[in-house]
Amino acid sequence: MADYKNEFGWFAPKPTVEKKIYSLKAVAVGLGIFLVVFGAPLLLNMGQVHPVPQPSLDTPAIQKLAEKERQCVEPTEWMRANHMQLLWDWREQVVRTGERYYTTSQGKKVLASLSNNCMECHSNKSQFCDQCHNYVAVAPNCWGCHLPKEQNVAKAEGK
Amino acid sequence: MNFAQRHITVALAAVLGLIAVAYVGVQGNLQLLFGVVVPYLALLLFFEGIIYRVIKWARSPVPFKIPTTAGQVKSLPWVPRTLGDKLDNPESKAWVIGRMALEVLAFRSLFRNTRTELVSDPKYPEKARLVHWSYKWLWLGAIAFHYAFLIIVLRHLRFFFEPTPQAIALLSEIDGFWQFFIPTFYLTDIIIVLALLYLLGRRLANANLRYLTLASDYFPLFLILGIVSTGILMRYFFKTDITAVKQLVMGLVSLKPVIPAGISPLFYVHLFLVCVLLAYFPYSKLLHAPGVFFSPTRNLPGNNRWELHVNPWNYPVKFHPYMEYEDQFRDAMYEAGIPVEKEPEAAVAEEE
DSSP states (O other): OOSOEETTEETOOOOOOOOSOTTHHHHHHHHHHHHHHHHHHHHHHTTOOOOOOOOOOOOHHHHHSOGGGOOOSSOHHHHHHHHHHHHHHHHHHHHHHOOOEEEOTTSOEEEOOIIIIIHHHOOOTTTTHHHHHHHTTOOOGGGGTOOOHHHHHHHHHHO | OOHHHHHHHHHHHHHHHHHHHHHHHHHTTOHHIIIIIHHHHHHHHHHHHHHHHHHHHHTSOOOOOOOOSSSOOSOSTTSOOOHHHHHHSOSSHHHHHHHHHHHHHHOHHHHTOEEEEEEEOSSOTTSEEEEEEEOOHHHHHHHHHHHHHHHHHHHHGGGTSSSOOHHHHHHHHHHTTTOOTTTTOOHHHHHHHHHHHHHHHHHHHOHHHHHHOOHHHHHHHHHHHHHHHHHHIIIIISOOOHHHHHHHHHHHHTTOOOOOSOOOHHHHHHHHHHHHHHHHGGGSGGGHHHHGGGOHHHHSOSOTTTSOOOOTTOOOOOOOOHHHHHHHHHHHHHHHTOOOSSOHHHHHHHHO
């Protein structure tokens, strides 16, 4: 006890403040909203299993190739992260300079074309491109102009 | 090194150190630590810290309502009150919610910010004039930063849900409506950088503010600048496999952590800085986010005139009422000719 005096005299018991949560209802509602909003990703996903996208390489053109030749224009790892940049660069190059060929990092010359090169092998847009694009919610505007071949094929077969 | 330089150096060194820690750690194959352990730890600290703080604040009694907020308080019926008065000096809970919403969503207090400066008087060049003027730049910088940050956080939710909610995809599309650069350039990316640079520059340019600004003010600015710049670098320049990134995040939120291959160290630096921000949040000035809801000038209605607010720490006070005082000094008062309530004779008779 401190050297303390109040109206009740020396060393009188100190006035105490009630220990409680003031406006408990409002605080509980606020904390509840905070926990639900910030915990939503955890609460909604907890324990669930989400299939990992598996871009399929099973197309006639790829099957035809020998095991050794099954290689994209650049290494797979690099393509996974940077294919959009490559396609963008190709577009600029072809449209602005008219140069239709691209020299790969291995020194090979390939046709710089989405429809006529990429999609020759990867003719399965829904099994290949869309797998990851849907997974990470990317909506590339390639398909505004380029028709995915599989649609045409399906249409032709339907007739 | 002067005061400001010392504080800047400490904060900058801390952020650069954190970047180096994450980078070196991931180079040393500590992906499990920086991809799983640290994020969980940071989240734990974040939630624990905020709940602790909010409960601690809620336990503090408010002694009195502050009646002097701006705006005419509700008074006699013929005293005019505008909508602004009602919002600034609310009479009921509903209006308090209005004031709070205005504060939280539109930063009302910052909008009212004024600046006081000594400027030279063109009439008397040897004298200076004290001028108060409305200063909206801080409000603009703050609101641009906060909303850009909010949109960026919401955009990142595409990594936290499978499938991605339509609203999040739509928000990203609106944010990237320019369709410029590849991957699509987001408007909020440049807004947040400019706002942060303004908020930092503001503290550096003004001598008064430089004196008030401590390492704990620079640190969050540098930290968020670090997060933003690593994010921008990763999105536009040194790309990483974001499918693998989403696998990592989905593993974290479904409590089945995985470390997919093919994620660049830059991502781990970005993630580590975000974790530091989360862990730092509840123990720093960044707590103004929940704190604004506990501001007595924002959350209490201005109804002092018709509702009694009792101080929770009131304790029984020993009063000395007038009649006791008069009983004590009646004779002396009477002798001195001071008027008394009871004449001495009447008092004596009453006692008997």
